[in-house]
Amino acid sequence: MHFFHLLICLILISPIWSLLPPDDSSCNNQCFHQPPEACPSAESTCRCRRLPNCQKAAICCNVNYFTLKEGLACGNITAVGGIESLHIRNATFESFNVKLSNSVWRNLRYMTITDGNISRIDGEFAKHSRISCLNLSSNHINAIEDRALGTLYNLSILDLSHNNLTELPSVRKESVTLDISNNTNLICSKLTNTLISRPEIIFISENQTFCITTKDYDWFQSADILPFSQVKAGHELQKNCHRNCTCKIDRYVSLQGKSSTYQVAVNCSGKKFLSLPVPLPDKTISLDVSHNNITSIKEMSDPSYENLRWFFADDNQISSIQPLEGxxxxxxxxxxxxxxxxxxxxxxxxxxNVEFQRVSINIRNIYLGYNKINCDCNTMKLKAWLLSKLSHIPDHDNIKCDNINVKVTELDASKMCQSSQDWTDYIYYIITAEVVLLVGLITKVSYDYWVFKTAGYLPWPANKMPRLPCDWLCE
Known part of the structure; x- marks a missing residue:
């Protein structure tokens, strides 16, 4: 009896259930996303359908250019259809032009295109589009036309993860949350440029975000993978750079068996410095301090200079390279x-002790032109050194003597060392003359003494000389 009462109640209230509003719990996500089970059935001729459990939401599956256009029409997904959330799954496009059905996209707040095979995103969204979340993940996208997203002024979330992008597209809105994780072809230098030009962008999934390093460092000829954390750390360099200098990432490198890292270039040229900047940022390999008033390079013994490989200090007042020793x-x-x-x-x-003939792509070079070299006989050592290293001294023709207008490499030893040689010869002549005179004097004295003892008188000129107090010794 109770069973029949319950059955009658269910029959009576079933029409009331049909009048209840649909459950929107699956549509209240920050970005609209539907599982494959929500797709139209395989038997359906229309590849798009509105979702019964989500107000103003629709899904299209397994579409190309033609079937998407037909599916939007047969699924009643039109500009006046009130659809605000749309998920397109497994779309196949060589190039997806967002101008397609722009009137439909204009009213969307959430647009999701995932799990497809799309090479490029072209065209441009209609002006004043309402899209706040755009999800283009997992589509094998190689490139997005730079102007494609330029009209999305309301865009706050952009998901480009799991694609093949090499660089990021331009976005108009100042603050955007961006997911670029698992893009295996991102170029690190392009990513750095985005960090510099758009510091307000919020990156998520950083631990799964990587980029490819450039292929221009010494003998490393293969691309390497760098984590986003390294790129971001490099971007922070400028904040900690030496006063009035510019610090930037010069290149990303990887040594065998070690994780990828970056190297830093510091530019302090034309800042009226009186001394070298200390300390340098960690991993600094290049320093430019040209056009300053630096007189000494003694700071190069500082530990922060230990990784330095390129040093440019032209147009200063440096007088010696001796501080470089050791x-x-x-x-x-x-x-x-x-x-x-x-x-x-x-x-x-x-x-x-410098090994100039090393096995490396980079040739060691030294530039010394237009210095005030004081040339003398000792400069011949510099000439010999220059002639042995001409291929490593590109400006050797500009290394000239300050006291004579001659290239150091063209100095004539016979002329530069002539005065010193003649003076040495004169000394030899003087010494020889003195020896001869001394021998002659001893001989004359001996002869005079012999004559005096045997004949009793002194020969001339001894007998003409005045007597001295010591003459009694000889009598």
């Missing part, structure tokens, strides 16, 4: 540029 720079450098300084004497012994 530094790590002198053992590891690629370029030492000291043109237009005040170097009068170049201490070649500082470079005696």
């Amino acid at each position: 530094t790590k720079f002198i053992s590891n450098f690629d370029t030492l540029s000291l043109s237009r300084n005040r170097i009068k004497i170049f201490e070649t012994y500082v470079l005696d």
